Every structure is written in structure tokens, then in C-alpha cells.
Amino acid sequence: xxxxxxxxxxxxxxxxxxxxxxxxxxxxxxxxxxxxxxxxxxxxxxxxxxxxxxxxxxxxxxxxxxxxxxxxxxxxxxxxxxxxxxxxxxxxxxxxxxxxxxxxxxxxxxxxxxxxxxxxxxxxxxxxxxxxxxxxxxxxxxxxxxxxxxxxxxxxxxxxxxxxxxxxxxxxxxxxxxxxxxxxxxxxxxxxxxxxxxxxxxxxxxxxxxxxxxxxxxxxxxxxxxxxxxxxxxxxxxxxxxxxxxxxxxxxxxxxxxxxxxxxxxxxxxxxxxxxxxxxxxxxxxxxxxxxxxxxxxxxxxxxxxxxxxxxxxxxxxxxxxxxxxxxxxxxxxxxxxxxxxxxxxxxxxxxxxxxxxxxxxxxxxxxxxxxxxxxxxxxxxxxxxxxxxxxxxxxxxxxxxxxxxxxxxxxxxxxxxxxxxxxxxxxxxxxxxxxxxxxxxxxxxxxxxxxxxxxxxxxxxxxxxxxxxxxxxxxxxxxx
Amino acid sequence: xxxxxxxxxxxxxxxxxxxxxxxxxxxxxxxxxxxxxxxxxxxxxxxxxxxxxxxxxxxxxxxxxxxxxxxxxxxxxxxxxxxxxxxxxxxxxxxxxxxxxxxxxxxxxxxxxxxxxxxxxxxxxxxxxxxxxxxxxxxxxxxxxxxxxxxxxxxxxxxxxxxxxxxxxxxxxxxxxxxxxxxxxxxxxxxxxxxxxxxxxxxxxxxxxxxxxxxxxxxxxxxxxxxxxxxxxxxxxxxxxxxxxxxxxxxxxxxxxxxxxxxxxxxxxxxxxxxxxxxxxxxxxxxxxxxxxxxxxxxxxxxxxxxxxxxxxxxxxxxxxxxxxxxxxxxxxxxxxxxxxxxxxxxxxxxxxxxxxxxxxxxxxxxxxxxx
Numbered sequence: 001x002x003x004x005x006x007x008x009x010x011x012x013x014x015x016x017x018x019x020x021x022x023x024x025x026x027x028x029x030x031x032x033x034x035x036x037x038x039x040x041x042x043x044x045x046x047x048x049x050x051x052x053x054x055x056x057x058x059x060x061x062x063x064x065x066x067x068x069x070x071x072x073x074x075x076x077x078x079x080x081x082x083x084x085x086x087x088x089x090x091x092x093x094x095x096x097x098x099x100x101x102x103x104x105x106x107x108x109x110x111x112x113x114x115x116x117x118x119x120x121x122x123x124x125x126x127x128x129x130x131x132x133x134x135x136x137x138x139x140x141x142x143x144x145x146x147x148x149x150x151x152x153x154x155x156x157x158x159x160x161x162x163x164x165x166x167x168x169x170x171x172x173x174x175x176x177x178x179x180x181x182x183x184x185x186x187x188x189x190x191x192x193x194x195x196x197x198x199x200x201x202x203x204x205x206x207x208x209x210x211x212x213x214x215x216x217x218x219x220x221x222x223x224x225x226x227x228x229x230x231x232x233x234x235x236x237x238x239x240x241x242x243x244x245x246x247x248x249x250x251x252x253x254x255x256x257x258x259x260x261x262x263x264x265x266x267x268x269x270x271x272x273x274x275x276x277x278x279x280x281x282x283x284x285x286x287x288x289x290x291x292x293x294x295x296x297x298x299x300x301x302x303x304x305x306x307x308x309x310x311x312x313x314x315x316x317x318x319x320x321x322x323x324x325x326x327x328x329x330x331x332x333x334x335x336x337x338x339x340x341x342x343x344x345x346x347x348x349x350x351x352x353x354x355x356x357x358x359x360x361x362x363x364x365x366x367x368x369x370x371x372x373x374x375x376x377x378x379x380x381x382x383x384x385x386x387x388x389x390x391x392x393x394x395x396x397x398x399x400x401x402x403x404x405x406x407x408x409x410x411x412x413x414x415x416x417x418x419x420x421x422x423x424x425x426x427x428x429x430x431x432x433x434x435x436x437x438x439x440x441x442x443x444x445x446x447x448x449x450x451x452x453x454x455x456x457x458x459x460x461x462x463x464x465x466x467x468x469x470x471x472x473x474x475x476x477x478x479x480x481x
Numbered sequence: 482x483x484x485x486x487x488x489x490x491x492x493x494x495x496x497x498x499x500x501x502x503x504x505x506x507x508x509x510x511x512x513x514x515x516x517x518x519x520x521x522x523x524x525x526x527x528x529x530x531x532x533x534x535x536x537x538x539x540x541x542x543x544x545x546x547x548x549x550x551x552x553x554x555x556x557x558x559x560x561x562x563x564x565x566x567x568x569x570x571x572x573x574x575x576x577x578x579x580x581x582x583x584x585x586x587x588x589x590x591x592x593x594x595x596x597x598x599x600x601x602x603x604x605x606x607x608x609x610x611x612x613x614x615x616x617x618x619x620x621x622x623x624x625x626x627x628x629x630x631x632x633x634x635x636x637x638x639x640x641x642x643x644x645x646x647x648x649x650x651x652x653x654x655x656x657x658x659x660x661x662x663x664x665x666x667x668x669x670x671x672x673x674x675x676x677x678x679x680x681x682x683x684x685x686x687x688x689x690x691x692x693x694x695x696x697x698x699x700x701x702x703x704x705x706x707x708x709x710x711x712x713x714x715x716x717x718x719x720x721x722x723x724x725x726x727x728x729x730x731x732x733x734x735x736x737x738x739x740x741x742x743x744x745x746x747x748x749x750x751x752x753x754x755x756x757x758x759x760x761x762x763x764x765x766x767x768x769x770x771x772x773x774x775x776x777x778x779x780x781x782x783x784x785x786x787x788x789x790x791x792x793x794x795x796x797x798x799x800x801x802x803x804x805x806x807x808x809x810x811x812x813x814x815x816x817x818x819x820x821x822x823x824x825x826x827x828x829x830x831x832x833x834x835x836x837x838x839x840x841x842x843x844x845x846x847x848x849x850x851x852x853x
Contacts, residue, residue: 142781143501143546268493269548305495333493335500335546338777350496350505350514357505 004079012120013080016376020127020384024408025442029122035115037085038071042110045073045081049102049111057089059167063157065178066167071102076165085111125442126408126435127384129394130428131377133414136266136273136370143336144265144367150176151256151345151364152337155283158366162290172256172291174363176343180250187243194236201229209233256298256363259291260347262334263304267370267418275391278418280368281308285318287366289325301328301360303349304368311422337365371418384409393417402431408442410434489517489556491549498543498553503784504536507797511536513543513553520560529564535571535793539663540785541753554663561665571664571792578623579660579791582616586655587672594618594652597631602638604650611686611713612638612648613677613700615693616656617822626829629843630822636845637692637718643852644729649684657696659750660790662703674704681713688714690721692845694751694821701755717751719820719844723760726767733851735770741815742774743847746805746828747783748821761820761844768851774812776805784808786824787831802831809839816840818847 003009012031019030055070062068070090071083085092091099092113103111138146138154146152151174153161164170168178198209205212209229215221216230261284267277281304288300307329309315321327332349340346345365350357373392381388386404389395394411397403402410412431413424498513499505505512511533519527528534539554547553561571573580586592597618598604604612617630641648655677658670681689691697700715736743743765751757758780765773778784784805787798806828809817817839819825829841 264548270491270550271548305493332500333495333497333548335497336782348500350499350512352494352496352514355512355515356509357500357502 004081011080013078014084015120017380017383018119024438025125025445027124027127027408029124029127031120031122033118033120035087035117036082037087037090037111037113037115038083039110039112039115040080040082042108043082043106044108044110045083046107047073047083048105048107049083052101052105054099054101055089055091057086062160062167063154065157065160082110085113125439126410128428128431128435129380129384129386129404129409129411129415130413130431131374131380131415133371133418134374136372138265138367138369140272141265144262144334144365145337145339145345146367149337149339149343149345149365150174150179151339151343152367153364154367154369155261155280155287156369158287158364159283162287162294170294172259172294172364173253174256174343177249177253180246180253184243184246184250187239187246191236191239191243194232194239197232198229198236201225201232205229255295257295258362258364259288259298259300260334260345260360260362260365261288261300261302261304261368262337262347262365263302263368264333265367265369266372268305269370273370273372273391275418276308277368277371278308278310279371279420282311282314282317282420284366284368285309285321285327288327289321292325292327299328300326301330301347301362303330303332303334303347305331305333311420371414374415377415386411391417400434402427402434408435408438488551489521492517492521492551493549494518495548497546497548498551501542501546503540503542503801504538504797507800508533508536513537517551517553517556525560528560529567530569534560534564534569535664536797538749538785538787538789540749540789542749542782542785545753545781558663558665561663562667563665565665571790572795574788574791574794575623579616579619580664582619582623583656583658583661583673584669587669587676592652592654594654595650597635598638598650601635602642603647604638605647606649606651607684608647608649609685609687610641610646610648611681611684611689612641612650613657613681613689613691613693613696614650614654615691615696615822617693619656620822620826624826626826629825629829632846633822633825633843634692636843636849637690640722640845640849640852641690643731644725648690649686651680651684653680653683655680657693657699659695659699659703662699663790664792670703671707674699674708678704678708678711686713688716690716690718692718692820692822694748694755694757695823698750698754717755717757717760717820719751719760719764720757722845722848723763726764732853733768733848734853736768736772736851742772742813743816743818744774744776744809744812744814745779745844746776746786746809746817746819746821746824747780748819748824749783749785749789751820752783753781761818764844764848765818768848774814776808776812776814778808786819786821786827788827789823798827799831799834802828803835803837806832806835806837806839810837814839816842816847818842818844820844 004011012033014036015031015033017029018032021028049071050069053069053071056067057070058064059066059068061075071085073083087093091097135154135156138144144152153175160166161168161172162170202209212229213233216226263280263284266272267275284302288302292298292300307318309318322329331352334347334349336348338346338348340361344361344363347360347362347365377388377392377394381394384406386406386409387395394404394415396411396416402412404411410431412427413419416427494514496514502513516528534557537557539557541554543553544551614634617634620630621628655673658673661669689700691700697715697717705711745761745765747758765771787801788794817828825841825843832839832841
């Protein structure tokens with residue numbers, strides 16, 4: 001928010017860096033400002049366009065658990081608070097159909113279907129890479145069954161389940177149960193079509209289906225229409241039965257009571273990422289505690305080799321989770337997750353303290369997925385001539401630790417390596433300070449040489465974070481004096 | 482044991498190996514993690530003198546999941562070598578008949594290895610494609626389960642003939658040495674491999690086809706470790722057929738109705754050790770009308786057929802085998818197909834003492850039965 005309002009910071013969201021030339025103190029950056037088809041200066045973010053938009057799209061922010069519209073804001077608190085048309089799904093662009101609903105509804109007149117990508121050239125003195133991270137794809141670990149077993153979810157998905165503004169309103173329903181409501185809707189539709197057909201037959205032949213089928217079975221009635229009727233009725237009966245059963249299940253929906261958190265999924269694992277992802281121990285404990293707050297009856301286990309509670313009060317938090325919140329910690333890396341007949345995950349593990357192989361049935365298993373370099377890291381590293389380290393994050397000097405191997409280019413946050421929010425914030429301030437001091441040097445050199453060109457005086461930072469490839473958000477702060 | 486020592490230094494004692502081990506679930510005293518730990522604590526003796534050293538099936542369920550990439554089957558193999566020298570020997574199944582057959586083959590002897598093939602198909606003594614039959618001609622003679630492994634080899638030969646391929650099948654071929662190596666008898670393995678390489682070179686083969694997954698991994702990964710890069714291509718028959726059948730002009734009759742679903746048992750050597758999961762499934766699905774159902778634990782998570790290297794067959798093996806058969810039946814299958822003669826033998830043996838009525842079939846006979 002502060003960044004969005006700051007008079008000396010220019011924000012270029014939904015943009016991508018395409019070229020970088022020059023050197024510390026005098027970089028020239030080409031940025032592609034992608035077309036939003038909405039005028040940022042006019043849009044007030046009121047949301048009436050999204051309310052009326054007829055196209056429903058899977059919502060990436062809610063990790064596919066909810067729906068959004070083709071005109072959308074990636075998430076409610078996004079800066080700048082303006083809407084964007086998703087051209088891949090909007091009717092106007094995709095099928096060429098004339099829809100234009102949002103343009104008619106928008107009171108600010110911000111919708112502009114003719115908008116095109118714009119290239120912005122920036123003169124900056126220093127660059128800060130804050131491109132964030134990507135979550136490990138848990139499908140790569142076949143033994144945990146993510147993607148195959150419905151009630152195995154990632155920590156991020158679980159985070160959305162817990163969120164009051166999330167797709168389940170903060171109730172932790174099992175995904176297999178949630179799927180039931182969708183099945184129910186489909187069945188209801190099929191039932192309606194089928195019963196309409198049957199009613200038509202009943203009206204035409206003035207006979208109830210029960211009586212008809214008796215007669216049909218005894219061979220009294222045969223031939224074209226009767227065969228059709230019998231076929232229709234015979235397929236209707238199991239449908240009705242299935243609908244009844246599904247409805248009963250949907251009505252008895254319970255929230256997940258038994259939760260298992262599985263640590264180190266894709267990290268500290270030399271098959272995938274050797275590094276520790278740093279934040280998962282703490283976020284699993286946090287999610288576990290919140291889940292117990294929502295439902296004090298729930299049984300929550302955290303499976304891991306150890307708990308890495310590094311930082312002030314972190315160890316105390318872990319102990320509180322165990323002592324006060326009743327979270328159970330099991331010293332074991334989970335071997336595999338199978339499924340039983342009621343779609344409940346079964347956790348197989350060796351309790352290394354008891355030296356025994358055990359299995360535990362739970363309602364939901366939550367995978368603490370690893371922190372990996374963001375998808376843009378490789379591209380930007382080539383573009384900027386900044387090498388990556390063995391883990392794929394930007395390589396930085398040992399001292400000073402935020403400097404990349406190209407002078408004037410700095411990295412911070414999870415672009416630098418896995419870390420939690422407080423550490424990322426601290427690094428961001430630190431990177432800004434490093435950029436400022438680098439510019440001071442460049443400026444005094446130029447003044448000494450007598451070429452006080454105004455462009456070189458401007459201090460600008462380019463930072464970006466590309467979350468989950470769904471949204472490219474580039475923050476560019478320009479500070480002209 | 483240098484290699485094994487060096488590797489296990491990375492152990493995090495996380496318990497994934499023991500938690501994944503199918504043997505540990507039946508025999509709680511067997512724990513890969515604790516064996517490694519004992520060695521790390523310089524108590525090698527307890528491992529070398531214990532019986533559990535021989536209980537490992539080398540199914541690679543542990544090593545394929547190990548976050549430190551410790552090759553536990555290789556660790557076991559090295560310790561078995563030492564244990565054997567100290568007189569700690571495995572309990573050999575079938576009174577050691579199969580081990581005797583293996584070691585006999587290290588000698589200069591004349592075999593009638595191709596008699597079965599003469600009756601059913603065409604083959605050559607020299608040529609580009611060599612069909613490595615493996616121990617099939619001996620298994621069926623030494624064991625009491627009927628023509629399981631020869632049926633498999635025969636089906637491969639007939640399928641190849643139908644595709645217009647006349648492979649080399651040799652009287653001089655030897656056991657691949659897989660079981661000898663696994664049970665710590667490197668000397669026998671070495672002798673067998675040397676003879677086999679000579680025989681293959683003598684036939685002038687450029688490609689060697691394996692129907693047995695254990696022969697395949699032995700040539701693909703083990704023999705090159707000791708003999709260097711091989712001068713021929715090593716390919717598993719399922720890979721070869723999945724690649725060549727579609728363009729061969731052969732077509733399949735539809736699987737008859739009412740025959741129930743088909744499931745597939747991944748052999749450990751073909752799946753986890755060689756990463757060949759799709760070709761056998763592709764082949765099964767080439768038959769029109771097949772209803773294919775996966776078992777709950779499949780592909781990377783598949784479970785071993787219960788015994789390996791013809792040793793230590795026990796209650797534990799039986800329990801694993803019956804569990805696996807029930808898993809197949811639970812998936813709604815009436816036929817279980819496997820691409821390994823040993824899986825077929827072990828599972829057929831276990832089924833005899835149960836009331837499970839699952840048809841156990843090898844992949845190639847299944848295909849041959851349905852070729853138009």
C-alpha cells in the first residue's frame with residue numbers, strides 16, 4: 001500500500017523486463033507493459049465489471065479451488081487495485097463474440113478492448129531483483145500421491161482452506177467431499193432430463209412407469225416406443241438411487257478432523273532440492289495451530305525429521321504448539337501415503353523413536369512443499385547476465401551478501417534463497433540501502449566529471465515478483481529529482 | 482565395503498527406507514535404517530553376522546525414495562559379499578538347485594538350451610538381433626509350476642517371428658549372473674558375464690533383447706560397471722515391441738467380453754530399477770476392448786513379488802504375495818499380467834494355497850494369444 005501511494009515510486013505491475021543495457025549508475029531497461037484492456041488511470045477497482053462478467057474461469061489465486069471471472073483482480077489486496085481482462089478467456093478476444101458487458105457497465109469508462117502492449121524505456125541507476133519463488137510440484141514425488149489422491153493437498157491449498165475469505169469460507173472440508181457437491185449437481189441435471197422423458201411417455205400412454213414396466217417385463221407390451229420407455233426407465237432407477245446416496249453423503253459433509261502435516265516435500269531431498277526451504281516448519285506449525293483453533297476436537301500430527309525453528313521466539317512457538325495447542329510431533333519422514341476405501345489418506349512411516357513402522361488414517365494430508373527458484377529466474381539471469389547458483393537462485397557475493405555478480409544489480413527475498421517474511425522484509429530494506437549507496441558513488445563520480453545529466457541522477461529500482469506464472473507483477477520505482 | 486561406507490555417511494535417519502520396506506511391515510525386526518545406523522556406529526559385525534542381511538529383496542523401494550540417495554540394495558550386496566566369505570550364508574530355496582545350475586554354467590559345458598525353440602519357431606545362430614533367453618529353460622525343469630517361464634520365452638520368439646524377425650538364440654548362452662551378484666557371489670557373476678559377452682560377440686549381434694527384467698538390468702547397469710561400455714544395444718522386449726509392433730502390420734483380436742479387468746504387476750527390475758513403466762502398459766492397451774485397472778500401489782510404488790535370488794522364501798514372502806494378489810483382486814482384476822518370469826512363478830506359487838482365482842499371465846503370452 002505504501003509503495004502504491006508513494007509519490008516518488010512508480011509501479012509497473014503486469015509488466016515484464018525485456019532488455020537491460022548499460023552499467024551501474026546508468027542502466028537502460030526495456031519493459032513490456034502488458035495490455036490489461038483496462039485503463040489503469042480510470043479504473044476505480046469497484047468490481048462491478050467482474051460481477052456482471054458472464055465468463056467463469058478457474059481461480060489460480062485460490063489454487064483452483066474457486067472460480068473467478070474473465071475480468072479480474074488476481075487477489076483482493078493487489079496493488080495497484082485495478083481490474084484486468086484475461087484475454088485467453090474473455091469472449092470478446094477468445095471467440096470474437098460481441099459481449100462488451102464490462103464496457104457498458106463500467107461507470108469510469110475504463111475498459112479499452114483496443115489497448116495494446118506498451119514498451120516503456122527506463123533509465124535507472126540500480127536494479128533489485130525481487131522475483132520471488134515458485135512452489136515445488138508435489139506430483140514429482142509419486143509416493144505421496146498428490147494429484148492422484150484427492151485428500152492430499154499442498155500447504156498453500158490448505159492455507160486457502162483455512163482462510164475466512166477462501167473458497168470454503170474457512171471450513172476445512174475434504175476435497176473428496178467437496179467434489180461430491182459437484183457430482184450432485186450433475187446428477188440432478190441428468191435426473192431432470194430423464195424424468196421429463198419418462199413423464200412424456202407416461203402422458204402419451206396414460207400409464208404409470210411402474211405398471212408399464214411390469215407389463216413390459218411380462219412381454220405384454222413390446223415394440224419401438226415401449227422399448228425406448230423401458231430403456232429410459234431402467235437407466236433412471238439406478239440414477240435415482242445414486243442421486244439419493246450422493247445427496248445423503250453431501251448432507252453429511254463433515255470437516256476434516258484428523259490432519260497430518262508432511263514436512264520436507266521436495267526439499268532436503270537430493271532427488272529434487274538439496275536445500276532446506278526454511279519457512280515450511282514454521283508455516284506448518286502455524287497452520288496446525290489455526291486448524292486446532294477452528295476445531296478444538298481435531299487431531300493434528302506433524303511428521304518431520306526435525307523442526308527447524310530458527311529465529312526469535314520460533315522455538316517457543318513450537319513448544320507452545322505442542323504444549324498448549326496439543327499438536328503432536330512425530331520424528332519421521334513419511335514413507336508413503338496410500339488411500340483407504342473412504343478416500344482417507346493413510347500415512348505410512350517409521351516412528352524412529354519407537355523404531356516401529358506404523359500407519360495412520362487421517363482425513364487430510366498436507367504437504368509442506370519446497371521453495372524453488374521462480375520461473376523467471378533463468379530468463380532474467382540470462383537477460384541481465386547475472387549467474388544463478390547451484391540451487392537456481394541468483395548467485396550473490398559472500399560479502400556483501402545481496403550483491404549479484406553484476407555491479408549495480410542486487411537480489412533479495414526468496415529470489416536470493418528460501419526465507420520467511422520478516423527476513424524478506426529486512427533484506428528488501430537492506431537491498432534498497434545497497435542500491436542507494438551504489439548510486440551515491442556513481443553520482444559523485446559523474447558530478448566530478450561535470451556531466452550532470454538528469455537521467456543519470458534518477459534513481460530507480462526495478463523489482464518484480466512473478467507468482468505461479470499466472471501473474472507477472474513488476475514493481476518499478478522511479479525516483480526523479 | 483568402501484563405497485557403502487562412504488554413501489551411508491549422508492543418512493539423515495529419516496526412516497523413509499524402513500517405512501517403505503515391504504519386508505519391515507511383515508518382519509518388524511528388519512529395518513534398513515537401523516542396519517545403516519549400526520554400520521555408522523562401527524558395529525558392522527552385527528550386520529555381517531545377522532540373518533536379516535539376507536532378508537532384503539533388493540526391490541529398491543527404499544533407495545528410489547531415499548532423500549540422501551543411498552543405494553541400500555548395493556549396500557546390502559557389498560555386505561553380503563563379506564558375510565559369505567565369513568560363512569554367513571543365505572537359506573537357499575528349492576534345496577539350492579537353482580544356485581547349482583548357475584554355478585555349473587560357469588564351466589565349459591555343452592547345453593541344449595534351444596531345444597524348446599526348435600519346436601516352436603525360427604531362429605539363427607548369428608545375426609544383428611540376439612534374444613537373450615536367460616534361465617527360462619532351466620526354471621521350468623527345476624521347479625514344479627509348469628511351463629511358466631518357457632511359455633514367456635516362447636511367446637516372445639513367436640511374436641518376433643510373426644513380425645518377420647528371426648533372432649539369434651544360442652545354446653552357449655549362460656545365466657546372466659543377477660542372482661549370484663545379488664547374493665554376494667561376485668566371482669560367479671563375473672565368470673558368467675565374461676562368457677555371455679563372448680557368446681554375444683561371437684554371434685555378431687548389435688542389439689540384445691531381454692524378456693527377463695533381471696537379465697535386462699544386469700546387462701544395462703551391472704555388467705558395464707565391471708566390464709566397461711558394452712559393444713551392443715541392450716533393450717527390453719517390452720520396449721522393443723511397444724516401439725515396433727504398431728508399424729509391423731500385426732493386429733490384435735478384441736479381448737473377449739466377460740473376461741474381467743486386467744491389472745499389471747511392475748517387476749522391480751523393470752520399474753524402479755530401469756524406469757520402464759509405460760511400454761508394458763502400452764502393449765496391454767494395444768489389445769482392443771481391454772479393461773485395464775491399476776492396483777492401488779503401482780508404478781514407482783509397486784510392491785515386490787516377495788522373493789529374490791531364489792533364497793529366503795518364508796512366511797514373510799507368502800504374506801507379501803497373498804497381500805499383492807488380494808490387492809489385484811481388489812482392483813477388480815481377474816487377470817494379473819507381469820513382464821517377469823519370477824513374478825509369475827512366485828505369485829502362481831502363492832496362489833496355489835489360497836482360494837484366490839486370479840489368472841496370472843505373462844505379458845507376451847497375453848499378446849500372442851490375441852494376435853490376429
